[in-house]
Amino acid sequence: MNMVVHGLFLVAILILASTKLVMGQSTPICQTKCGNVSIEFPFGLSTGCYYAGQDNFNLTCNETTNELFFFNMQVINIAHSGELRVLQSTSFTCYNSENNTNELFYNTNLVNFTLSNKNRFTAVGCNTYAFMTTFKRDRNYSTGCLSLCDSTPKENGLCSGDGCCQTSVPKRSRRFRIRSRRFDRETSVSDFNPCFYAFLVEDGMFSFSPSQDLQNLRNVTKFPIVLDWSIGEQTCLQVGNTSICGKNSECLNSTTRTGYNCKCKAGYEGNPYLLDGCQDIDECTTSSTIYRHNCSASSTCNNTMGHFLCYCPPGYNLNATNNSCMRKGRSEYYGWTRIFLATTVGFLAILLVFGCVEQKIKHRKNTELRKHFFEQNGGGMLRQRLSGAGTSNSDVKIFTEEGMKEATNGYEESRILGQGGQGTVYKGILPDNSVVAIKKARLGDSSQVEQFINEVLVLSQINHRNVVKLLGCCLETEVPLLVYEFINSGTLYDHLHGSMSNSYLTWEHRLRIAVEIAGTLAYLHSSASIPIIHRDVKTANILLDENLTAKVADFGASRLIPMDKEQLTTMVQGTLGYLDPEYYNTGLLNEKSDVYSFGVVLMELLTGQKALCFEKPQQSKHLVNYFACAMKEDRLHEVVDSQVMKENNQREIHEAARIAVECTRLMGEERPRMKEVAAQLEALGVAKTKHELSDQYNEPEVNKHLVGVEILPAQGDTGTTGYDSIKNVTRLNIEAGR
Structure with a gap:
């Protein structure tokens, strides 16, 4: 009988203990500290001390070193709000004088926890690049940054690309790998920078010191990072009363991942995951x-x-x-x-006078609001610049805010034609049934206002049939609007690579489009009242109408070049794959930067391939490199689109390929001017109608300084090679990813 009673008593104890655990209550015998780190439920060190619904909350304490670990990462702090701070090892690659490599990289699996967007991916080293590949289900995503320098940088604390670079990381990543590389393995190892590093670090927890970090960062083996955690995979609404949040606490949906977290209500403090963890704060006696x-x-x-x-x-x-x-x-x-x-x-008294002044106040308020928006959107600046000398579109129409709403049906989502860095473009229908494109600026600071005004100013200087026409603008709204003519056949990018890639562009189409683009850029550089550099020439900014006539668009990044200057010093802006490497490294903008970008567009027209494609093999990721090597090795037929490679147009294709390679030469002074390019391309079309094509065409020798062509020193050459940042950039090897 006594044995039965004892057995029932034991069962009752187990049931009570189980009930407490379900409600989020750890047992009194649980270890609450490891070293100087506090351990609170739902985390714990042994069964019954952590939330049993997820094994991730089971931590390990090294009793010898008094260090707390989450798998193989040391834990330094646990926050109830859903953050876990751990130490993550660095990845590095070191080279000796014989170019032998000592490398360490990490492939980390966080199981059910995820990376917080409070982390920064960082690379330290001269002439190096680092990348981080995250694995999500069946797809890989990559991010990374470049660090360039030829001597020890002078400025401390800055991680802006001179010896050190940083970038954001994709949140919700559960498994990732980080690695570092240098551009040119043939460059001798510098005493001040023998190693290259890549690591994750919590934002604000790393300050770059060039004199120390370029030599001794290997001594710092770990950096703090932030992981996001939550309870389960359901929202607070879905779990209802079954959440593990205790008394005087509230359930909050996780803002960084699936699941939920708990928080003590106002006036209470403690551990919200325990049954009685949130205790009343005595505001009358607390210090x-x-x-x-x-x-x-x-x-x-x-x-x-x-x-x-x-x-x-x-x-x-x-x-x-x-x-x-x-x-x-x-x-x-x-x-x-x-x-x-x-x-x-x-x-x-207010009631007496209210009726008399109500209408006047309302009218004044609306007038002031419109005036405020007009000035906020740069109306004064625009009016001042348009009134200056050289403007040609003096008949730019000013549209009302009501008219724009009506034209876009209240900015309906189905009217969106595209979205980009400078704003959203809607299809609009004016009262006269004419179709227009309405660009709604995406404003966040004064620089974007400047870009908006810049686009109006640039387009006011242009009167060309191959430039998208500006019809007017609206400045009365909170964000300004630009109204253009509507081009209805998509972009050149869509026809070559995107939603319209099935549409067939013949060689005649492609040559004519190239001639039209080249002629337009030549006009902008040489014939406009004030020379204009587009600064973002790419296939996505070339519109095609129903006759496949090219229309150059998106002048938000363009710059006017004063007549007494040949170049401007600007912040580097452009699109990866099209960006002039000389402009990227010097910040000096001139018309040859557009020539380089046009050369990439011409290569796309010839090959039907993207300017930059990470999914392709290493040797063909960057179109400029791949195309230049094919020309030099007499393999042009391998890269040219098979649809346009016919017997009767091989001479034209080879000549166009030569022009494309000349446009993408490394040094801007070696590239032709757009007037010369336009004349040469136009001559191809004229020659086609007058002459029979020859059966054989001897390809001219490609200049040895072409971008992407590696120039190896002769055997035994002991001459010292100076640092060439452009060469290093073009030989960049980026791991596969998105």
């Missing part, structure tokens, strides 16, 4: 300045559950404004009477 009461010296504080009250002694009333006590009396009565009478008289 904390955050939670302490604000009762004045004349009033008395009385603590309540989750709050406090201020009380006054008999004969006094509490002033709710400052929680002070005021004596009751006749003066108070008369004071309230005077306030009431004054309020009543004032209210009646």
Whole structure:
């Protein structure tokens, strides 16, 4: 009988213990500290001490070193809000004088935890690049950055690409790999930079010191990173009363991942994941300045559950404004009477005059609002510049905000034609049934206002049939609008690679499109009233109408070049794959930067391939490199689109390929001007109609300085090679990824 009683008693204890764990209550015997790190539920070190629904919460304490570990990463802090701070090892690659490599990289699996967007991916080293590949289901995604320098940088704390670079990381990543590389393995190892590093670090927890980090960063083996965690995979609404949040706490959906987290209600503090973890804060006695009461010296504080009250002694009333006590009396009565009478008289007076001034106030308010938006959107700057000399589109129409709403059907999503860095483009229908494209700027700071004004200013200088025509703008709205002619056949990118890639462009189409683009750029550089550099020439910015006529668009990044200058110093802007490497490294913008970008577009027309494609093999990722090597090795037939490679147009294709290679030469001074390019391409079309093509065409020798062509020193050459940042950039090897 006694054995039966004891057995029932044991079962009851187990049931109670199980109930507590389900409700989020750890047992009293659980270890709550490892070294100087506190361990609180849902985390724990042994069965029954951590949330049993997820094994991730099971941590390990090394009793010898007093260090807490999550798998193989040391834990330094646990936050109830859903953040876990751990130390992550660095990845590095070191080279000796014989170019032998000592490399260490990491492939990390976070299981059910994910990377926080508070982390920064960082690379340290001269002439190096680093990349981070994250694995999500059946797809890989990559991010990375470049670091360039030929001597020890001077500025401390800056990680802007000179010896050190940083970039954001994709959040919600559970498995990732980080690696570092240098551009040119043939470059001798520098004493000040023998190693290259790549690592994740919490934002603000790494300050770059060039003199130390380029040599001794290998001694720093780990950096703090932030992981996001939550309970389960369901929202608070889905789990309902079955959440593990304890009393006096509330359930909050995780903002960084699936699942939920718990938080103590206002007026309570403690561990919200325990059954009785959130305890009332006694605001009347606490020493904390955050939670302490604000009762004045004349009033008395009385603590309540989750709050406090201020009380006054008999004969006094509490002033709710400052929680002070005021004596009751006749003066108070008369004071309230005077306030009431004054309020009543004032209210009646307002009613008397309200009807007379209501319309005037409303009209003035609307006028002021429109004026405010007009000035905010750069209207004054635009009016001043358009009134200057050289403007040709003096008939730019000003549209009203109501007219724009009507034209886009309230900016309906189905009217969106495309979205980009400078804004969203809608299809609009004006009252006369004419179809237009309406660009709604994406404004966040004054520089984007400047880009908007710049686009209007640039287009006001242009009157060319192959440039998309600006019809007008609207500045009365919170964000400005530009109205263009509607081009209905998509972009050149769509026809070559995108949604319209099935549409067949013949060689005649492609040659004519190339001639039109080249002629337009030549006009911008040489014939406009003020020379204009487009600065973002790419197939996505070339529109095609129903006759496949090219229209150059998107002048938000363009720059006007004063007549007395040949180049400008600007912040580098453009699109990877089309960006002039000389401009990228010097910041000096001139017309040859557009020539380089056009050369890439011409290569796309010839090959039907993208300018930059990470999914392709290493040797063919960058079209310029791949194309130049094919020309040099007499393999042009391997890269040219088979649809346009016919017997009767091989001479034209070889000549166009030669022009494309010349446009993408390394040095800007070696590239032709756009006028020369346009004339040569136009001559190809004229020659086709007058002459029979020859059966054989000897390809001219490609200049040895072409971008992407590796120039190896002769055997035994001991001459010193100077640092060439452009060459290093073009030999960049980027791992596969998105």
